[in-house]
Amino acid sequence: xxxxFRSLKIQLRVIYALMMREIITRYGRExxxxxxLFVEPIILIVGVTFxxxxxxxxxxxxxxxxxxxxxxxxxxxxxxxxxxxxMAGLQANLPLLYHRNIKPIxxxxxxxxxxxxxxxxxxxxxxxxxxxxxxxxxxxxxxxIVLGWYLMCWLALGFSFFVASLNTLTNDIVQKVWGPVxxxxxIGSGTFFLVEWLPPExxxxxxxxxxxxxxxxxxxxxxxxxxxxxYDISYSTSFNLFLTFIGLVMFRLATEKVRVE
Amino acid sequence: xxxxxxxxxxFLIIVVIPTFTGIVYNLLIATPVYVSxxxxxxxxxxxxEMPGGLGSLLGALGVLQPSTSGAYLVMxxxxxxxxMFRLEEKFKLKEYYSSEEWDILRRFDxxxxxxxxxxFYKYYxxxxxxxxxxxxxxxxxxxxxxxxxxxxxxxxxxxxYISEEFVNRVNKRASMTALEYYREQxxxxxxxxxxxxxxxxxxxxxxxxxxxxxxxxxxLSMVAExxxxxISKQLELSTVTxxxxxxxxxxxxxxxxxxxxxxxxxLLSKITGKKDSLATHSVELELLKAELLxxxxxxxxxxxxxxxxxNQAHLQHxxxxxxxxxxxxxxxxxxxxxxxxxxxFAISFALWGVISLLIAGVREHTEE
Numbered sequence: 001x002x003x004x005f006r007s008l009k010i011q012l013r014v015i016y017a018l019m020m021r022e023i024i025t026r027y028g029r030e031x032x033x034x035x036x037l038f039v040e041p042i043i044l045i046v047g048v049t050f051x052x053x054x055x056x057x058x059x060x061x062x063x064x065x066x067x068x069x070x071x072x073x074x075x076x077x078x079x080x081x082x083x084x085x086x087m088a089g090l091q092a093n094l095p096l097l098y099h100r101n102i103k104p105i106x107x108x109x110x111x112x113x114x115x116x117x118x119x120x121x122x123x124x125x126x127x128x129x130x131x132x133x134x135x136x137x138x139x140x141x142x143x144x145i146v147l148g149w150y151l152m153c154w155l156a157l158g159f160s161f162f163v164a165s166l167n168t169l170t171n172d173i174v175q176k177v178w179g180p181v182x183x184x185x186x187i188g189s190g191t192f193f194l195v196e197w198l199p200p201e202x203x204x205x206x207x208x209x210x211x212x213x214x215x216x217x218x219x220x221x222x223x224x225x226x227x228x229x230x231y232d233i234s235y236s237t238s239f240n241l242f243l244t245f246i247g248l249v250m251f252r253l254a255t256e257k258v259r260v261e
Numbered sequence: 262x263x264x265x266x267x268x269x270x271x272f273l274i275i276v277v278i279p280t281f282t283g284i285v286y287n288l289l290i291a292t293p294v295y296v297s298x299x300x301x302x303x304x305x306x307x308x309x310e311m312p313g314g315l316g317s318l319l320g321a322l323g324v325l326q327p328s329t330s331g332a333y334l335v336m337x338x339x340x341x342x343x344x345m346f347r348l349e350e351k352f353k354l355k356e357y358y359s360s361e362e363w364d365i366l367r368r369f370d371x372x373x374x375x376x377x378x379x380x381f382y383k384y385y386x387x388x389x390x391x392x393x394x395x396x397x398x399x400x401x402x403x404x405x406x407x408x409x410x411x412x413x414x415x416x417x418x419x420x421x422y423i424s425e426e427f428v429n430r431v432n433k434r435a436s437m438t439a440l441e442y443y444r445e446q447x448x449x450x451x452x453x454x455x456x457x458x459x460x461x462x463x464x465x466x467x468x469x470x471x472x473x474x475x476x477x478x479x480x481l482s483m484v485a486e487x488x489x490x491x492i493s494k495q496l497e498l499s500t501v502t503x504x505x506x507x508x509x510x511x512x513x514x515x516x517x518x519x520x521x522x523x524x525x526x527x528l529l530s531k532i533t534g535k536k537d538s539l540a541t542h543s544v545e546l547e548l549l550k551a552e553l554l555x556x557x558x559x560x561x562x563x564x565x566x567x568x569x570x571x572n573q574a575h576l577q578h579x580x581x582x583x584x585x586x587x588x589x590x591x592x593x594x595x596x597x598x599x600x601x602x603x604x605x606f607a608i609s610f611a612l613w614g615v616i617s618l619l620i621a622g623v624r625e626h627t628e629e
Binding site for chain 2: 016019020023033035036037062114117118120121124143144146147148150196224225226228
């Protein structure tokens with residue numbers, strides 16, 4: 001047991017060091033340096049939120065577009081960007097594996113953690129700023145936002161493992177089709193719709209993606225009772241659990257493959 | 262070593278202390294809140310919001326449909342200062358919600374900074390009553406929060422009563438304004454006709470005529486007869502003068518002819534004289550009659566409009582129905598302690614993660 005905790009401590013330190021390394025290698029030390037980690041998504045989210053709400057539409061089906069786009073965009077970017085970063089991560093960091101204490105899982109976890117933390121920071125900061133500046137209404141239920149967001153983070157973790165391992169196993173085929181696939185997932189996950197707007201016969205298909213459930217939860221937290229949320233926490237949780245399991249199994253196979261090579 | 266201590270302190274400040282405070286507040290300090298809930302639906306004939314005139318068709322058929330605008334009207338009324346003051350009068354709202362029995366976060370104006378009604382109105386709309394509309398079914402949910410179940414229950418019952426009263430008042434007002442207007446118009450035109458008929462009557466009695474055309478006819482036939490007689494007398498005179506110029510009947514005939522002429526002239530002057538002749542009376546009477554006809558038409562039209570308004574007023578009516586009656590809650594449902602504690606922990610934990618990352622990023626700079 002003590003050995004386990006010692007190993008865990010080492011692993012945490014390794015992950016921390018990898019995160020720092022990632023920050024430095026990605027953004028360097030020039031100008032604002034690692035702050036780009038936050039600034040980049042902030043510019044993007046603020047941009048799309050304003051373009052959608054002030055140029056395209058102010059309201060859709062009686063809902064303020066700013067809140068709608070802000071929640072949808074950032075939530076779906078969270079899990080999709082994370083997995084695409086992780087996918088690109090293993091190949092780029094292969095030389096690091098020559099260190100005895102650095103394992104592929106550390107590379108994965110460090111990238112996932114970094115991405116999730118950055119997006120969460122952006123989500124909180126922008127939420128705070130938007131509410132303070134009356135761009136969006138104050139949330140109705142923090143519980144739903146928090147729960148939806150954490151489930152989304154978990155999805156990001158499981159999905160990253162799954163997709164990155166699949167990519168390694170299929171010799172980078174996933175990465176080649178990733179553009180259209182991620183766009184499809186981005187749209188299909190409800191960035192631009194609420195489940196209640198869909199015709200009833202399509203709703204069950206939309207609700208196959210756990211991200212739709214999570215996003216419905218987050219949006220319900222913001223909109224409150226003016227919307228009809230369609231979510232199932234147990235579905236989202238079990239999907240995440242299953243995906244994480246599959247992801248880890250595939251990850252094992254992928255590391256075997258990498259080691260052989 | 263220093264790093265670890267700092268990290269621990271950060272975690273303590275951002276995560277442990279808020280979560281612990283949250284636990285203490287939610288489990289030990291927070292006043293249990295009873296929530297009383299009721300559901301009503303506001304209906305109108307045909308709904309009115311349906312596209313393509315379907316609403317008015319259904320309305321004409323007498324189909325009752327949930328009315329969104331009606332629902333918003335009632336919701337706005339419940340969350341108005343007007344209703345707040347009514348409740349204040351009856352239930353002493355402000356006193357109740359500023360009572361010391363409330364915990365400091367739930368209490369109204371806990372530090373006596375702004376006890377104004379404007380401030381209390383904010384509190385009232387945020388913490389005392391909650392209303393929301395289910396746009397799919399048109400059901401309006403009304404919730405009231407209080408620290409005793411009875412108080413919440415009574416307050417909610419009063420609110421339901423107030424909304425019913427409000428709907429009735431809106432109905433009455435809507436039908437009244439339109440109906441009242443058309444009724445007034447109708448009465449006005451009726452009065453005009455009556456007055457005008459009076460004028461015609463006065464005219465007829467003053468001028469001592471009943472029906473100028475017929476009278477003219479009679480007079481003309483009299484004139485014709487007299488003229489006939491005049492012509493025969495004139496013929497007689499001319500024959501008599503040609504046969505016997507000295508005939509003693511001649512002067513008499515001449516007198517008779519003169520008389521007849523005079524008679525005819527007087528009759529004719531009765532028909533077409535300057536003043537008080539039948540011709541002028543008849544023209545005047547024609548004008549009066551035309552005007553009377555016009556006024557009668559006006560009455561007809563106003564009556565039509567009035568009847569239509571009566572139907573329309575019926576169509577505009579809102580109806581309020583209670584879907585779920587208020588029930589006296591038998592257990593406090595707030596605060597949702599587990600939920601709140603989880604939220605505090607989750608948010609502070611995320612905040613800690615982000616801040617640690619930021620700090621670590623900054624440290625990277627100095628280590629060089």
